[in-house]
Amino acid sequence: MAQFYRVLFFLLSFWVSLSAAQGQVTEAKLISGDFQNLTFESFARVLENKTGYRFYFDPAQVDSLRINLLVQEKTLPQVLEQAFKNTDYRFALDAHQRVFITKGRELTPNLPKDFFLGSTPNTPIAENTAPTPNRTAARSRNINQSELKVYQIGQGTATSDKANLAGHIRESKSGEPVIGAAVYIESPLIGTTTDQFGYYSLTLPVGRHEIKIKSLGLKNTRRQVQLNANGKLDIELEEDITPLKEVVIEAEKDKNVAGMQMGxxxxxxxxxxxxxxxxxxxxxxxxxxxxxxxxxxxxxxxxxxxxxxxxxxxxxxxxxxxxxxxxxxxxxxxxxxxxxxxxxxxxxxxxxxxxxxxxxxxxxxxxxxxxxxxxxxxxxxxxxxxxxxxxxxxxxxxxxxxxxxxxxxxxxxxxxxxxxxxxxxxxxxxxxxxxxxxxxxxxxxxxxxxxxxxxxxxxxxxxxxxxxxxxxxxxxxxxxxxxxxxxxxxxxxxxxxxxxxxxxxxxxxxxxxxxxxxxxxxxxxxxxxxxxxxxxxxxxxxxxxxxxxxxxxxxxxxxxxxxxxxxxxxxxxxxxxxxxxxxxxxxxxxxxxxxxxxxxxxxxxxxxxxxxxxxxxxxxxxxxxxxxxxxxxxxxxxxxxxxxxxxxxxxxxxxxxxxxxxxxxxxxxxxxxxxxxxxxxxxxxxxxxxxxxxxxxxxxxxxxxxxxxxxxxxxxxxxxxxxxxxxxxxxxxxxxxxxxxxxxxxxxxxxxxxxxxxxxxxxxxxxxxxxxxxxxxxxxxxxxxxxxxxxxxxxxxxxxxxxxxxxxxxxxxxxxxxxxxxxxxxxxxxxxxxxxxxxxxxxxxxxxxxxxxxxxxxxxxxxxxxxxxxxxxxxxxxxxxxxxxxxxxxxxxxxxxxxxxxxxxxxxxxxxxxxxxxxxxxxx
Amino acid sequence: MLRNNNWAQVKNNARPVRLKTKYKKSAAYTRLLDLLSLFKYYLVGCLLLILGSCVEPYRPDVIQAPNNYLVVDGFINSNGRTNIRLSRTLNLDGANIPPGEANAQVLIEEEGGPQFRLVQGNNGNYTSQPLQLNPIRRYRLRIRTADNQEYASDFVENKITPPIDSISWKAESDGLQIYANTHDAAQKTHYYRWKFDETWEFTTPFYSVREYKNNQITDRMINVNRCWRGSNSTTILINSTAKLSQDVVSEFPIIKIPSNSVKIKYKYSILVKQYAQTKEAYEYAETLKKNTENIGTLFDPLPTQLTGNIKCLSDPAEPVIGFVSVASEEVKRIFIKRGQLPIFWGTLDEYSYCALDSVELKDVAATFASGLVLPVNDILNEMGSTIGYTASSAECVDCRVRGTIVRPDFWE
Structure with a gap:
């Protein structure tokens, strides 16, 4: 069953991305689809792809939420309303195409017009705040903790609006460098792959980021960093010993298309x-x-x-x-x-x-x-x-x-x-x-x-x-x-x-x-x-x-x-x-x-x-x-x-x-x-x-x-x-x-x-x-x-x-x-x-x-x-x-x-x- | 003509270069390479034969090109008669010998000197008078075919062949190996080629004392049981001493005769002919050998187009096959008798299919008239009178079917 949903999801996201590529200008995009037993995270991703909105939520708050939904040409608010029906989740949309999900109380994303003059917040108001151990996940507590812990990179406050993050990616069991692992942040999409030494170097805007790492045959992981100035972050990846029947190898999977190299x-x-x-x-x-x-x-x-x-x-x-x-x-x-x-x-x-x-x-x-x-x-x-x-x-x-x-x-x-x-x-x-x-x-x-x-x-x-x-x-x-x-x-x-x-x-x-x-x-x-x-x-x-x-x-x-x-x-x-x-x-x-x-x-x-x-x-x-x-x-x-x-x-x-x-x-x-x-x-x-x-x-x-x-x-x-x-x-x-x-x-x-x-x-x-x-x-x-x-x-x-x-x-x-x-x-x-x-x-x-x-x-x-x-x-x-x-x-x-x-x-x-x-x- | 002269001029202007580095082709090394090829062959044999490596006949159907190029076979003998055979190429399928090219005019021409005409014999053979060519002049062959095409070889240096020191042989475990030995004290020859004519004695299994002549059985007057026959070299035998410190050829293998061959049943003789070669003639022969005699291996060199030294004067692009060289001929003959060879060597019976039959008197005419069956001896009854004849097929009785009863004049 899990595989079926994964395939369904892939198909959906593929179709969604295709249609997204066709009409990006449309303001109010209509959403259609059959969402069955999706985690909220996946659901949010689909909607992000489809609408161009960006979702902000606390994963710990939504981990028990499953989405079962059939929608036909609905707007985003309509869809969300339907999804959160009979739950205490609330959502709010702002003018920068951001969606904020909260539990219990609703946010008011739009301040009075004269509240801040001309300044946009540097970081989203709520992005994975208050990391807490995720008890439902099957992964080891260690890794999970390092995934949710916020790493402070660089001392003091930022002197410029960009800073560099570099380090090695290694396999946790043998310590071997991982070659060709993708290291990236999703918004804005900035990424690189590790070189022959497992080394990467990323120049990112200072601030809070979720760094994602993917590599062939190894477990995908991510790191929360607060980038203040240039700094180092070494990351160890676990071998992917999947207890399930199928193995999903995701690393570098878009290298063919996204990679610079030809031939x-x-x-x-x-x-x-x-x-x-x-x-x-x-x-x-x-x-x-x-x-x-x-x-x-x-x-x-x-x-x-x-x-x-x-x-x-x-x-x-x-x-x-x-x-x-x-x-x-x-x-x-x-x-x-x-x-x-x-x-x-x-x-x-x-x-x-x-x-x-x-x-x-x-x-x-x-x-x-x-x-x-x-x-x-x-x-x-x-x-x-x-x-x-x-x-x-x-x-x-x-x-x-x-x-x-x-x-x-x-x-x-x-x-x-x-x-x-x-x-x-x-x-x-x-x-x-x-x-x-x-x-x-x-x-x-x-x-x-x-x-x-x-x-x-x-x-x-x-x-x-x-x-x-x-x-x-x-x-x-x-x-x-x-x-x-x-x-x-x-x-x-x-x-x-x-x-x-x-x-x-x-x-x-x-x-x-x-x-x-x-x-x-x-x-x-x-x-x-x-x-x-x-x-x-x-x-x-x-x-x-x-x-x-x-x-x-x-x-x-x-x-x-x-x-x-x-x-x-x-x-x-x-x-x-x-x-x-x-x-x-x-x-x-x-x-x-x-x-x-x-x-x-x-x-x-x-x-x-x-x-x-x-x-x-x-x-x-x-x-x-x-x-x-x-x-x-x-x-x-x-x-x-x-x-x-x-x-x-x-x-x-x-x-x-x-x-x-x-x-x-x-x-x-x-x-x-x-x-x-x-x-x-x-x-x-x-x-x-x-x-x-x-x-x-x-x-x-x-x-x-x-x-x-x-x-x-x-x-x-x-x-x-x-x-x-x-x-x-x-x-x-x-x-x-x-x-x-x-x-x-x-x-x-x-x-x-x-x-x-x-x-x-x-x-x-x-x-x-x-x-x-x-x-x-x-x-x-x-x-x-x-x-x-x-x-x-x-x-x-x-x-x-x-x-x-x-x-x-x-x-x-x-x-x-x-x-x-x-x-x-x-x-x-x-x-x-x-x-x-x-x-x-x-x-x-x-x-x-x-x-x-x-x-x-x-x-x-x-x-x-x-x-x-x-x-x-x-x-x-x-x-x-x-x-x-x-x-x-x-x-x-x-x-x-x-x-x-x-x-x-x-x-x-x-x-x-x-x-x-x-x-x-x-x-x- | 013009081109050749230009070329010669450039060559004459060339400053002399140390000879040591000029000629780099080594027979010893070629042998190494042959062995390498052989090894690879065996490697395939041993490691992969088990695994299914195999050799199969291959006959593609593309080889039907309508080509008809002139083939010039022979060399200019600077001390005797020159024999040149002209023929044409044929398509691959079939084994018949291509007919000779008739009615051509063939000349040997000395550079800036006289011409010597070759006279047409049969089947494309053209033969000169015995000639003594000047060792310091260069010669070429000129041909005008019946269809008025003109061909000429390059002018070639006249090589003096050193005499053969000896023809030696060894009885090896599986056969008789014959070697040539020679040297050039002047250290000038370096490139050698050999050809040979073999002759051996043989007998048919049935000694016939009767003959059917003029519709009756008579006593046979000539012995047709013992004959001689021979064959010529068909492989290209070449060797170079250019890599050796002395111009010495030691035990160059000429031919190996299997221990059970009929050639050595009674007495065997071989006439080895030796020719000095130019480097170019040697290389031509070597390529020809590589192209057509090489063992099939995994790592065969690619076959190469052969360009000889003969050109069509009116159409230089027309392929002409052959390489004309000028040399004197040195020969040596040896005999090997059965008694000199290991006694346990048995001979394969080339007449194993022969059987003796009996012919009654009443059937004599019907049986022997055709000449395909010959009488051998009388069959007598208890009283001692002839009641019939033993007989066998002609080739089991008359050795002339395969050889000649004329004793060669060199036979000892």
Whole structure:
């Protein structure tokens, strides 16, 4: 029944707000509706929405009042009269559209005209006066008391008519900061959301306010404040352990419409857990791939193609440190342990000025801070991997730690296989996370985190490959005052791979590659006033790349040592952006980032004859640069503009324009990411990539913000991104410029999305139409592909449809269904055969002229949880899933080969039949 | 012509650059990559085969483009006869060998020097006189087809091939592996290509002593039980020593013969031919190999358009398939006898379906007249007189169906 009324209320308020939007000028609005068993508070809210009147009353006085009313086109006084019939409640209306409800005696709101000359009262006469504990509410007395207690903020009397209130929002059980919680007052509507530290800053008129706080999965709360001057208010939110059957998640529910950001996809771990995966373990990259505008070339590949961009155009930040290879085991697993994650944010279009260095997107992955109150742990046991996480306080409420580890037993599985080649093989990986948070005092907080991931694999006792990511970051957050805080971040990222072959002593060799990145950045946020929020800062990155070395192994090896010169470079940037709320409806975010890139010596570079294709035979000279010399310099502005215009409370339009510059390029001769891909810095020949994106979006929420819909369209141009000449050599090539070409790219698309994240049935549906095209036409040097015309890029998949659906039967049993369709990716097909060198050979079509068959997959998962007793030693759950329910043999790779003089085409499917999986998860 | 000359000029003006960094293609490294591919293949095999990974034939119906491009197959032999085969591309469906291109005029042209005409043979083959080409000059191939289209290759440097040091072999657990070994003391070759001709001895299961000739059974005069047959290399065999400190090729695998192959039942011989290549020719061959011979893996490089060094002079956009290089040929032959191989290696019987039948005298004419069934030996009764003949199908009796009884002149 309760749900029925809630729905009724939502419908009503929705309808009411619609009609309210239509005729705001009408003086005496008529009210119609069926109000059944409403609390007076809800009733008052409906009437407020409907009439524009503002209600003032003491909640304690009206808590026992239930409204049962059926009205047809009545005025407000008529309605109230009817509602209060046979009760001792009285009401009074004044000229400022205020309604005062009292018990027992009536107010006379309108004083004699000459009583006050020209002055309006600063605060309402009666607004929640005399807070008293509310005995009927089920909440704990503590919280309730803090909700009703009036907090005095600031000393003495106000010096100006506005003051600033700032503080942290934390979860009461673990002390974790709450990101993205909405903090607002309703009249006038002023609000903000907490940042990544759970920090908020609000500039409000001085006086009495009710601050409301809402966040996903946490109980909504409010605080009564008497704001006298600038001050602080830290607020703790309780986890929403709802005793009822349904959970209402209200946090940020209008973020889609009201938020400034466009092209931002935010996922929390709860949402990610529901998406079925091939191996049963939550995989964030796999979930990100279900979002509109994000694609990959195929299964078993974690390379993301965001809005027609290449896989190297995504900045993947893990606790502020760049990750170069986000996958384990050739991309069948992502390199992030789901248990330590807090949020994943993907910026597709309006990338904040703070970020730079990649063309297409920023994927920001943040781990939790660790439980500040008590020791806790969680983990999971799956068919291929297991993981364990521990967290807890070192100093209660001040210092906390988080440790996570994950490993696979595929090595062990390999030794059990009957094939001798396979059981000499190795395939293993692990990743480790450590995170420390220390609150020095109110003003200073220190964060330190480290991450290691490593993969090893070997085939039948031959070549051993391994690759590793290592990152570390230290962050110091300092709050200068309520309005200004700064974060200093130092981070280090490392990626390397090695291939060691020892089978043939003559060819025994060791090939290595590595990249190191040291980054320092300072970011500041300044909450100037209610209208302006400034973000500014600077950053500098130092790259040090060992682009390849081949060393002989053992005395018999004839391999000549070949070590390519190290590449060094510095990338620096300054930025400033202003979030300017011009009016409650219109706000803009204007940002400028200026980046400067210097390729540094020592280095040898070749000069080539002009106007012909760069080849080793067109080298004319060799230039030698010494340590510290600037080999090449590139710089340029990056504009970040976005604007939001609210059409109504439930709909808005947003536009954005972005320019991005990218100075580091991934070179890969394969369509998907593979561990031997190399990252190459821009130099005298390889220009930086520059991309521009124009985007427009329309957002509309339905059913009281429970259903979000959006349409976004974009156009993107990419200049100087890297493509390869035919049969390019990328490894151990000291003159890569002879094998790569700068290509032009353009992409455009429309993304539609309907999302429902609450209720028994939740999930999202998205459809994307997009194109991504490439052109290689350097007529001057005759480097031309496909006759210099635009051709589809490797990841051009025009139609893409995704459905993520969850149905919760009960609090302990839920199911998910995932459906995915996309156009097949482009392929270069053989067109003709010919006979040469005693065998049939193939003549290939223009690059990417055809497509592989369409991709289609459905997955199913079931989540069974143990009982939900709040006090219990450990909570556990089982995840049972079937990946590729229909067993469709989606093509991963299509290839042709000459066998016995005939040309045969083959289609390789990776997951060609339904794959069951089972994982046991626990939490203590 | 004009374009080529310009290009040559620029190249001649170029200042010399240290060779160390000029050539960066390593066969050893390519091998690493191959292994990586292979590993990925196996990874899929072991971890995912269980989970349903599979390979299926794929035949899209788009491959019906009406194309008919000239294909030039062969190389200019700087020390002997040059053989070039001209043909056309065909659509993919089917396995027939495309017919040769007839009535073309084919010339070898020395840069700023004489021309040597190739004479048309059958099936698109054009052959020159034995030539001795100047090792310091550059040569090209010119073609004028019957429909008056003119084609020319780039001028190519004449590479001198170092001799083959040895052809070695090893009996491995599952077969006979044959290797080539060579070196260039001058350290100038770096890029190698091999082709080979194999020959082996074989026998049919039934030794025939009778023959049906002129409507009667006679004694067979020629032994048709033992023959020789051969085959040519069909894969692209290339290797580079550019990454090695010395120009030495050690044990480059030429071919692996399964231990149960009929090729090594009696005696086997292989003639390995070696050619020095230019870097460009090597890269062309490597791409061709990648495009058409690569193992199907998860992470295959994308197939690439192949651009050879032959162009149509009237329409430079017309694709022409082939890469003409100029080199001398070095050959070496070895023999491997059954006795040199492990005694426990059994041979797969390529005639396992053959059976002996008996033919009564009254049926002799009807059975043997067609020549599809051949007599093997007499069937005698207790008295010792012939009452019929044992017989089998022609290919089970006469080895000439599959090979030749002419003993090759090189056979030891």
């Amino acid at each position: 931002l996809e935010k996922l929390d771990i709860k949402t990610m857990r529901q998406v079925p995966t091939a191996f049963g373990e939550t995989d964030i990259l796999r979930v990100v791939l279900t979002l509109p505008g994000v694609k990959s070339v195929g299964e078993g590949s974690t390379g993301l193609n965001v809005r027609g961009g290449a896989t190297d155009q995504n900045l993947i930040l893990f606790n502020d440190a760049t990750i170069y290879n986000p996958s384990h085991l050739f991309g069948f697993f992502s390199a992030f342990n789901p248990d330590v994650l807090k949020t994943v944010e993907l910026y597709k279009s309006a990338v904040p000025a703070k970020y730079g260095g990649r063309l297409s997107s920023v994927l920001e992955i943040a781990t939790r801070d660790g439980n500040k109150k008590q020791l806790a742990g969680s983990g999971g046991i799956g068919l291929l991997t297991s993981r364990l996480t521990l967290e807890g306080p070192i100093v209660k409420d001040k210092t906390s730690f988080l440790l996570g580890g994950r490993s696979t037993y595929s090595d062990w599985i390999l030794t059990k296989l009957p094939n001798s080649v396979l059981n000499q093989s190795k395939a293993s990986f692990y990743d480790l996370n450590a995170h420390l948070t220390h609150e020095i005092d109110d003003q200073n907080t220190l964060y330190a985190s480290g991450y290691i991931s490593r993969d090893k694999f070997k085939l039948g006792g031959d070549t051993l490959f391994n690759y590793a990511n290592r990152t570390g970051s230290v962050k110091w957050k300092h709050i200068f005052n309520n309005k200004l805080y700064g974060v200093l971040t130092g981070s280090y990222s490392h990626y390397d791979y090695a291939a060691t072959s020892e089978r043939n002593p003559v060819n025994a060799s060791d090939l290595t590659y590595s990249i190191d990145q040291n980054q320092f950045q300072a970011d500041f946020s300044y909450f100037h006033n209610a209208k302006h929020t400034f973000d500014f800062g600077l950053s500098t990155i130092h790259y040090n790349v060992a682009p390849g070395s081949l060393q002989p192994v053992g005395p018999e090896s004839l391999i000549a040592p070949d070590v390519l010169d190290r590449e060094k470079a510095r990338e620096s940037a300054v930025y400033i952006s202003d979030k300017f709320d011009i009016s409650p409806r219109l706000s803009v975010n204007v940002g400028l980032r200026y980046s400067l890139y210097q390729a540094l010596g020592p280095r040898e570079t070749y000069q080539y004859a002009p106007f012909i294709s760069k080849t080793t035979s067109s080298i004319t000279d060799t230039l030698l640069f010494r340590q510290g010399d600037v080999v090449a310099k590139y710089h340029g502005p990056e504009y970040r503009l976005s604007a939001k215009y609210s059409l109504s409370d439930y709909s808005s339009v947003k536009v954005s324009f972005n320019r991005m510059r990218q100075y580091i390029h991934m070179l890969s001769n394969t369509a998907s990411m593979s561990p031997t891909d190399i990252w190459k810095l821009s130099d005298a020949h390889l220009r930086p990539q520059v991309g521009e994106q124009y985007a427009i979006g329309y957002y509309r929420n339905f059913r009281a913000n429970t259903i979000e819909t959006s349409v976004e369209a974009y156009i993107k141009n990419m200049h100087d991104f890297v493509d390869y000449k035919n049969s390019a050599t990328l490894l151990l090539n000291s003159h890569l410029e002879t094998d790569v070409i700068n290509a032009e790219g353009k992409a455009h698309g429309v993304e539609l999305m309907v999302k429902k994240l609450t209720g028994k049935i939740n999930g999202w549906v998205s459809y994307t139409y997009s194109r991504s095209l490439v052109r290689v036409n350097e007529a001057a040097t005759s480097d031309v592909i496909n006759g210099g015309k635009y051709y589809p890029s490797n990841f051009d998949k025009p139609h893409d449809f995704t459905l993520i659906g969850n149905y919760r039967f009960s609090r302990r049993f839920s199911t998910s269904l995932n459906f995915n369709y996309s156009t097949g990716r482009p392929i270069t097909l053989p067109l003709a055969r010919y006979f040469a060198d005693n065998a049939m050979r193939v003549f290939y079509s223009d690059r990417n002229a055809y497509r592989v068959p369409d991709y289609y997959r459905a997955d199913f998962a079931m989540n069974i949880e143990g009982n939900h007793k709040v006090r219990k030693l450990a909570h556990s759950s089982w995840t049972l899933g079937i990946y590729n329910l229909t067993g469709r043999k989606n093509p991963y790779s299509i290839y042709f080969k000459t066998e016995n003089g005939r040309i045969n085409g083959y289609k390789l499917s990776v997951f060609g039949r339904p794959i069951p999986n089972l994982t046991y998860n626990f939490k203590f």
